[in-house]
Amino acid sequence: MSALLRAIGAMTVNGIWRLGFMARFFYALLRYSGQSFRRLPLTIREIYFSGTLSLLIILVSGLFVGLVLGLQGYDILQRFGSSDALGIMVALSLLRELGPVVAGLLFASRAGSAVTAEIGLMKTTEQLQAMDMMAVNPIARVVAPRFWGGVISMPLLAAMFSAMGIFGGWLIGVLAIGVDDGAFWSQMRASVDFRYDIINGVIKSFVFGVAVSLIAVFEGYDCQPTAEGVSRAITRTVVSSALAILALDFVLTSFMFRGL
Amino acid sequence: MSRTTLDLWVGLFVALGFAALVFLAVKVGSYAGASGGTTYAVEAAFDNIGGLKARAPVKSAGVVVGRVGAIHFDSHSYRAIVRLDLDGRYEFPADTSAAILTSGLLGEQYIGLDPGADGEVLKDGSKLQITQSAVVLEKLIGQFMFNKAAETPPPAQ
Structure with a gap:
């Protein structure tokens, strides 16, 4: 019994410890960001690795998400005789939820895990320490650009995901099923608001980007410098990114779309 | 520092991303209607607003001329006060009437403006005098059923 309590206590203290370290790490990251922006090619290289390669x-x-939305949306909407509203349903569900969330989850597993692995391996092979010895700040040189x-x-x-999804919904709805092309676009335009729907979606994806990137670089930087430690850090990145995205999505949604 | 193929790919990625954003803004969203120019607010009191929501469209002759800004309940007159944010490009006579209408059977509710003939125009802070409440379907069906019941004679035993 006491061993169990001790284990729970240790886990709690350890968790809070890591949270505090993460906050300090984030502060250092922001502080040295200016330094790393002076060497912009570093950041551009990382945009290539996490952005272009995730395209x-x-x-x-x-x-595919758009194609599925087109089929499912049509099946549901035609029961109410309002299959013309397919464009609204596809566009709003992508812009508000699926675009940011699914793109965030894919981004975490495609790019976040790679970043963790890279930084973790650098730490394991003592490259970060070596940089420190040469008076090169590893946070400014390695962490901040990533x-x-x-x-x-x-x-x-996320914007590309949404645009592609709407295209997929159009393919199924208009080309395959035969919903009226004009109704599809005009109904969509009439009820999708630029500021309310599109900008809120972009804000969501930006917040997810910050959360996933911070978790990825932190887990890499904080990992145990062993092969097993790196693999655990990668697992933790994917798991906690997914949890963070879904939890943040709920919080942001309840702020943004409360039905007025 | 020289240009590399990496720059090309990153440039392509960023361009594609912004192209997607522009596509969403122009083709999917109503960019012009959302933040287009100035608006002026007028108020209208309704006995019953039905399912009217903030941000619902305000239409005149079928054209969207504004949006419902805010709805609140006035505890003195026991009526709903609806603020309409009308597009500054359009002017309406001061005796314009407002009605809450529904687009289609299951569609959203919107406010329809019927222009009057007054020489004065509505200004920021004006009040609409003539309003028509939303039709509540239950009341309508109830009335219809009572009327029908009154018409039909009781069945012969």
Whole structure:
């Protein structure tokens, strides 16, 4: 019994410890970001790795999500005789929820895990310490570019996901099923608001980008410097990113769309 | 520092991302209607607003000329006070009437404005004098059923 209590206590203290370290790490990251922006090619390289290389998975998944939304949406809406509203349903569900969330989850498993693995391996092979010895700040040189690369890529990826999904919904709805082309677009335009729906979606994806990138670089930086430690850090990145995205999504949604 | 193929790919990625955003803004969203220019607010009191919500469209002759800004309950007159944010480009006579209408059977509710003939125009803070409440379907069906019941003679035993 006492061993159990002790284990729970140790887990709690350890968790709070890590949270505090994470906050301090985030502060240092922001502080040294200016230094790393002076060497912009570093960040551009990371945008290539986490953004450009994620393009394929994001576009293909977006297309398939849109195709599924088109089929399911049509099946539900035609029961109420309002299949013309298919465009609204596809666009709103993608812009508000699926775009940011699914793109965030894909981004966490595609790019976040890679960032954790890279930084974790650098730590394991003592490259970070070596940089420190050469008076190169590893946070400014290694961590900050990867963080900002992710933060910049994520909203763009989410926007592409949504655009591709709407295209997929159009393919199924208009080309395959035969919903009226004009009604599909005009109903969509009439009820999708730029500020309320699109900007809120972009804000969501930006917040997810910050959360996923921070978790990814932190888990890499904080990992046990062993092969097992790196693999555990990667697992933790994917698991806690997914949890963070879904929990933040609930919080942001309850702020943004409370039905007025 | 020289240009590399990496820059090309990153540039392509960023361009695609912004293209997607522009596509969403222009083709999917109503960019012009959302933040287009100035608006002026007028108030209207309704006995019953039915299912009217804030941000519902305000239409005149079928054209969206504004949005419902805010709805609150006035505890003195026991009526609903609806603020309409009308597009600054459009002017309406001061004796314009407002009615709460429904687009289609299951559609959303909106406010329809019927222009009057007054020389004065509505200004910021004006009040609409003539309003028509929402039709509540239950009341309508209830009335219809009572009327029908009154018409039909009791069945012969």
